[in-house]
Amino acid sequence: MNRAVLVGLVVAIVIAVGAGGWIYYSGQGIGASAPNPDDVSVKAEAVPTVAADDKFLGKADAPVTIVEYFSLGCPHCKKFHETILPQLKTEYLDTGKARLVFRDFPLDGISFGAALVTRCVNDLAYFAMVDTLFQQQETWHVQNGVTQIATIVKSAGMDQAALDACLNNQANKDKIVALQKEAADVLKVEATPTFFINDRKLSGVSDYKAFKATIDGALARAQ
DSSP: OOHHHHHHHHHHHHHHHHHHHHHHHHHHSSSSOOOOTTOOOEEOSSOOOOOTTOEEEEOTTOSEEEEEEEOTTOHHHHHIIIIIHHHHIIIIITTTSEEEEEEEOOOSHHHHHHHHHHTTSOHHHHHHHHHHHHHTHHHHSSTTTHHHHHHHHHHTTOOHHHHHHHHTOHHHHHHHHHHHHHHHHTSOOOSSSEEEETTEEEESOOOHHHHHHHHHHHHHHHO
């Protein structure tokens, strides 16, 4: 074989191998880490801004903020709060790694009424009321369920007059409607629950691994 041709062939092989090596490393090693298959989140088109009156669990200065849009009458939201949130609280909220912000996105009239009720209790009782309404969801999330909601809140110390005032509080109604409109129009929330984990969007509830993978990714990028 002609020496010039041989040299050219060797150079071409070296370049090809080098390019292949860079592709490998950029996809799997030095250039970037391999994607976590449990992370099913997507890049959010827009992210919610946390307001001063938002209710949240965890530390205000946590590096990861999780904003949950939920409906109190949603069975999938109930599943998250009862089976996944306790694990998130232990691993991420209580350790200062993340905070969870609660945002109402009621899907029907009775869920809207339930959301109003949670806004009429003091800050300390808010999370307990949310938990109670999820626990008793099958009881009140029915036609004319406001009677059952009344029973629940009265057992927590709210009398009928306070309940009536709560359900007719126009400022609270307007706040929920505005948050829901922003979520639908700007953040493209279409169902509950929907989560924003820093700049990632995670829709629905699968299992704990999906949340863990997304939060761990957000923590890594926050460092």
